[in-house]
Amino acid sequence: MKRSLSRAGRRATALIAAMAIAASSAPLPAEAQRGKLPLVRDAETEDLLRDYAQPIFKAAGIPSSQVEIILVNDKGFNAFVPDSRRMFINIGVVLDAETPGEVIGVIAHETGHIAGNHLTRLRQAVANAQIIGVIGALLGVGAIAAGTGAGSADLAGGGAGLATAGAGFAKRSLLSYQRGEEATADRAALTYLERTGQSAKGMLTTFSRFADQNLFSAKYADPYAISHPLPRERLNALETLAKKSRYYDTPAPASLQARHDLVRAKLLAFTSHPRSVERAYPRSDKSMAAQYARAVVAAQSRNGRAASKIIDGLLRQQPNNPYFYELKGQALLESGNPRAAIEPFRRAVSLRPREGQFLIWLGFAMVASDDPGLLPEAEKILKAGLQMDANSPIGYQQLAIAHSRQGETAEANLATAQGLMSSGDLRGAKQYASRAQKNLKRGSREWLQADDILSYKPPQLRR
Template identity: 75%
Template sequence: MAQSPLSQTSSPIKRSFGKAVSRFVSVAAAAALLSTSVIAPATAQRGKLPLVRDAETEDLLRDYAKPIFAAAGVPSAQVDIILVNDKGFNAFVPDARRMFINLGVILDAETPGEVIGVIAHETGHIAGNHLARLRQAASQAQIIAVIGAILGAGAIAAGASSGSVDVSRGGAGLATAGAGFGKRSLLSYQRSEEASADRAALTYLEKTGQSAKGMLKTFSRFADQALFSSRYADPYALSHPLPRERYNALEEVAKKSRYFDKSDPPSLQLRHDLVRAKLLAYTSHPSTVERAYPRSDKSLPAQYARAVVASQTKSGDRAAKAVDDLIRQMPNNPYFYELKGQSLLESGKPRAAIDPFRKAVALRPNEGQFLVWLGFAMVASNDASLLPEAERILKAGLQIDANSQIGFSQLAIALARQGKTPEADLATAQGLMARGDFQGAKRYASRAQKNLKSGTRPWLQADDILSYKPPKLSR
């Protein structure tokens, strides 16, 4: 069964390969990422993060973050924004290279400014080097282990009510790993660092000409929660303790900004609303989506949510028709074509899915996830004449987007069908590395290396996998 655009994360192996393997496996060790396939609710598995992929959501968050990073003097390429499949409102930075954001942040935020405020605050921690003590106190392996504990504490605080997310069913469903549980104490930053991140966030918003009203709206909720039992508190409130006094000081400064009453651009608000509708549709029961977006709601986000539900519950043709209605209204939206392609792919019509995926790629040629889906559709079409092109497209997608396990698996199939068995074994090994299955990766890498020419790039890639030693996590 095809997996959806909201799909599980993985990590690539790119050249320069020694460094790439190190980065690649550090993410795999941190997240213990699953293989592509299947449609299942998120479940708790110790030591794992439920990471997900979606091009549209990731693009939106990158656009939110780009000006903030620039104002903070943080290179955009330095920080990966990683989606966590959890409906609780939470975000955290375990180091200077990764910012984890729960889907719940977007689902709960009515305006872009609310999400931008969270990103600005977390960027304050990165720019302020607030995690230095953690890095000094623990080895890199321990830091990786802490990531799972951070999310786990949030899940405990949410009482599982933010809970299991129905994922990866068709179209753009989510493929997941489970969330690990850890000690709540790992969530806490120093109060002085939290206040510093608050001030930094206000500075970044001022520099970029954006209102802090959304940030205040989010933080006000958490300040109010401090009056009640932490049993009912949002995970973000626990990880970012916000006494009412601190909120009041933040509000006083924010309201002095000349941008305080500035609204988000309508085009950005529409993108935000579309992503919220999509995420709700993929993570909720159809009846929940119907209540949120009744048939009387003719807005584009409401139609999008209903089209996503159709892609999961109806035939490919009917779902494609629902998406066609969206495309007529916004013909240059690449994510609508992605959804159409996925609807057809999931309904067993991979050849028909090729054209919408080609259109998505034409609109966003540098979106690696689109290239992977196009290659997937070609491979699934079982047409030998398409395999050379599928191979090129999948390699291009993996070169751009280093986080696609499904890309490695489909590349392995395309190579094997062309009789390129050693290269197929290498692609399988790379996919297993992304999954965190180091032993399996080494088996395939060994088999590949025996049949590859010594000293070539593929041979060196296999050798890097064979020589990799996973970090030993401290107890």
């Protein structure tokens, strides 16, 4: 009997624990919790998404500097907010969206979660669900403990069932709460779009796509066992409200659509096989987006001359586009001509002097040119870039090389430590920080930076 009680008790406890952990981590995928979420950096895409988001943030009463938009290198259509300061958006959102409004609708929805403080309330809902589950488990285990003598097997079985039912009811209660929050975020998104004079048509397009994709599976889905409303129900709930807006038929400005098209082409070319790019943008397509995609493919194949020729054609059409200069610099750098890459990177920096990624690219090209005379300037430029963009492993790597070539071993070790820290290698970062600190002046800025790494302890994942 002890063995039976222990097994049933463990099962009930495991069910509650699994339910609580899954629910408490729902806003953040497992990869993100483990620090292995595949992130991608691109100044042009990040700039476009910030421009999409800023009016929405303002309409929601959120300071534009509060939320960092982070790109995830995943072609699935997904976005999420793990807290009030970070919004993760898959590149698949941009790739699938034919219009800016489709992406803006996603951002508006996620902003609804932040403005509504849903994440804090979700944690409270998790706690409540745990209480419900524990009560069910205790009742079940109590019934098992009472099951002695004749009919004890039936009573014990019923107790285990009661424990399972308690956990199941708790999970359903939590999911029902989450569905309510999703619906609230949808309505908030409509409000933000109205306040900013933007159409919700793109948002409806996104939900319609999901509804069509889930048409078959939704027929068999339990609407009470999922955290989001079923797509068709979600679409129907929003469509009537959205069509009442006077902005419903207002398209995005042509200039914004053009930027969107360029970013889609760029992301597709950087993340797909050249044949896939050619199918999406055949040679007969002479649009700027198609030319941009072909330039990226040429750059990826390390054909700097071919890429430069295409990009020069783009620059004749948009001579002040900093991202065209950035791509030209990348193409030359990666094809083995870093000295020639310096000038286009300088031009990109002159057009957007506050873009940290441009400064890091410029410093990279200067270091790679293997000219000792450029190292002091490269060091200064890389430090300025890292002040604006502190999470660039490449920037720290190049800074370490610049220090090392100038005989500044301690500073090189510190930059290496900072780069390892930014890429998630805490053990390696501490090793290099320890080496650096031994040869740095105690109390200096660099010494303190090394000490910060040595004293850092990663936050414990809440369960």
